[in-house]
Amino acid sequence: MCCGGRKRKKHDYDPDLPVLRADVWPARHIPIFNGSMLLGPDRITYAITFFLLGLPAIFFIAFTCADIFRYVHWSAGVIILLLGLTLFFANIYCLVKVGTMDPGILPKNVECYREFFAESQTLATEETAAPIEGRFQTANRITELPQAKIVEVNGENLEMKYCRTCKIFRPPRASHCSRCDCCVDRFDHHCPWTGTCIGRRNHRYFYFFVTLTFLLCVYTTASCLLQIGMLISICMKPAVDGSTAPYHDLDFGQAIFTSISLSPVSFIMLLYGGVMGLSVCGLSFYHCYLIGINQTTYEQINNRYKRRRNPYEKSAWNNFKEVLFGPIEPSLIHLDQKIIFSEMVEEERIRKEHDHDEIIQIDEDSDELT
Ligand SMILES: [Zn+2]
Ligand SMILES: [Zn+2]
Numbered sequence: 001m002c003c004g005g006r007k008r009k010k011h012d013y014d015p016d017l018p019v020l021r022a023d024v025w026p027a028r029h030i031p032i033f034n035g036s037m038l039l040g041p042d043r044i045t046y047a048i049t050f051f052l053l054g055l056p057a058i059f060f061i062a063f064t065c066a067d068i069f070r071y072v073h074w075s076a077g078v079i080i081l082l083l084g085l086t087l088f089f090a091n092i093y094c095l096v097k098v099g100t101m102d103p104g105i106l107p108k109n110v111e112c113y114r115e116f117f118a119e120s121q122t123l124a125t126e127e128t129a130a131p132i133e134g135r136f137q138t139a140n141r142i143t144e145l146p147q148a149k150i151v152e153v154n155g156e157n158l159e160m161k162y163c164r165t166c167k168i169f170r171p172p173r174a175s176h177c178s179r180c181d182c183c184v185d186r187f188d189h190h191c192p193w194t195g196t197c198i199g200r201r202n203h204r205y206f207y208f209f210v211t212l213t214f215l216l217c218v219y220t221t222a223s224c225l226l227q228i229g230m231l232i233s234i235c236m237k238p239a240v241d242g243s244t245a246p247y248h249d250l251d252f253g254q255a256i257f258t259s260i261s262l263s264p265v266s267f268i269m270l271l272y273g274g275v276m277g278l279s280v281c282g283l284s285f286y287h288c289y290l291i292g293i294n295q296t297t298y299e300q301i302n303n304r305y306k307r308r309r310n311p312y313e314k315s316a317w318n319n320f321k322e323v324l325f326g327p328i329e330p331s332l333i334h335l336d337q338k339i340i341f342s343e344m345v346e347e348e349r350i351r352k353e354h355d356h357d358e359i360i361q362i363d364e365d366s367d368e369l370t
Contacts, residue, residue, distance in 0.1 A: 027108075027182035039195060053092065053095070062265075064227050064269060068230070084216075084220070087215060090208075090212055091209060094209035097205040099195045104199035105184055105332065105333060106174055108167060109166060170183045186199050186200035187199050188297045189296075210287060221274050224267070234247075291319060293310070294312045295313075
């Protein structure tokens, strides 16, 4: 028997610590800070979004604000800097919220957790040839289950479809996201730029994020235009004794060229802000419209309410109040599930250790025979 001194693998678990583990979480999210935050599956594009916002912000402060401070007036530079920073940090706050909170995940049937765990253990130990009995039994049971339940919402009969992946009847506005591998309530869409799904709990932050990004682009473009415009006017002014202006008496064409060569970063920022602003402008107005009619992108694209009344729709004002400022429903990801994970992990670890010891015992016996 080989017991003591055996090196523990990286994936051994502490049974006394019922913590949500990334490698047994059955969706593709990664829990961080003890499961209080969830990162979606598109973590690289989520990081790129921070980069696409953060880098221009540094350039804006270092070049555009500094040039306004130098060439226009120091007070104008300070005001533009403070307003820009306020918009930027509000935008980053919304991006962090939308990408790290539970978007409205509907917990899977506990059977899925057991299957997932059995599957991951099978892959980890390369026993792929062995069928997992429980999985096939469950699959057979699914075919006997009804496909949908009917639920009445504000006088309309809506379907609660059965999700074969999560093995639950999901609420009428929920949908399964194949990228996240879970059902999300009031599913809007999966957004790779925020790394996760947009659903019931984070839709408002997504809307604020998109709108603030649009405002930030407008603000950046306007500030760069102001700065370059002021430089052009300075370059066109006649020479005056004691003037500290780098150029003067230039015609309009020369003044534009000179201003851009004096502030090339601001010119690039102007173009960047313009292109980014145009690309998010439509998205911001589209979501404003969707919130006004209380529909999700998924429902609108699929013409969900083409032949029937939308039972969730109220007046535009009440729709905005509900979606943007109403209470956020509590997350359905409960600590109970974390405990189930830990118990399952520990049970499986003990079983594996037992099996491993038996295999070693057999090997030792066969060595003795040969
Ligand atoms: Zn599902
Ligand atoms: Zn998703």
